[in-house]
């Protein structure tokens with residue numbers, strides 16, 4: 001079984017790879033691979049000058065955010081995090097203390113969700129790369145497919161903080177400290193994913209490339225449409241100044257922001273909550289019959305793209 005992927009140049013490439021693999025692969029297209037015994041596994045790669053720059057965050061944060069980004073995919077399927085392996089590529093002259101600090105950061109991110117580092121690999125290369133593999137177990141595995149018309153679209157935490165930090169960093173301005181915290185030390189919502197799964201989540205995905213894009217994947221996988229009310233989005237407090245700077249409505253800014261690692265879930269119509277496992281949760285829209293994502297801001301319907309790695 002393969003879960004249909006959403007639109008975009010990165011996913012066009014993945015579709016070509018899927019076709020090339022044919023029967024050599026199975027079960028592609030979700031946040032994790034689902035293995036026998038309830039095991040879930042995923043890999044996430046963090047590359048210097050693509051996902052981070054050294055001048056922006058310290059080595060511990062480089063390790064933390066690489067591990068959290070991977071652990072977030074366990075959260076997205078409702079799995080409990082158990083084990084983490086880190087493939088680390090670093091220039092030959094990288095000080096050992098810096099490597100140790102990166103791994104300590106990765107270990108702390110794993111520990112923050114109850115997992116631990118169980119192995120990895122270290123090799124020399126031109127730039128820093130952290131390839132993080134995570135394994136966990138799901139009692140109620142949740143896929144991207146499964147949303148039904150009438151379900152509510154719910155999002156954990158606040159959106160747009162990591163993007164607010166990123167724009168400031170790219171401009172060479174000091175970011176809002178609250179935004180930098182979101183960028184440098186994102187929290188994988190593992191406990192929240194488990195709780196949502198137990199509460200009957202029908203489909204779920206994590207926000208690594210922006211809410212709008214992630215909802216596009218959820219809609220495509222579930223063969224449904226999604227309507228989001230921008231006025232309901234939980235916008236991170238750091239967003240307003242950065243959104244004004246580039247002339248975007250704050251809700252659009254937040255919906256385009258990647259790397260917040262919050263969860264988006266399609267929950268049954270009767271689901272109601274203000275928090276899940278200690279984190280606020282907000283209903284931002286509904287699942288409808290049809291296709292695609294319609295995003296309403298101030299009475300207008302906007303199409304909002306996420307971050308495309310190959311755009």
Ligand SMILES: [Mg+2]
Nearest residue numbers: 031073206208
């Ligand atoms: Mg994901």
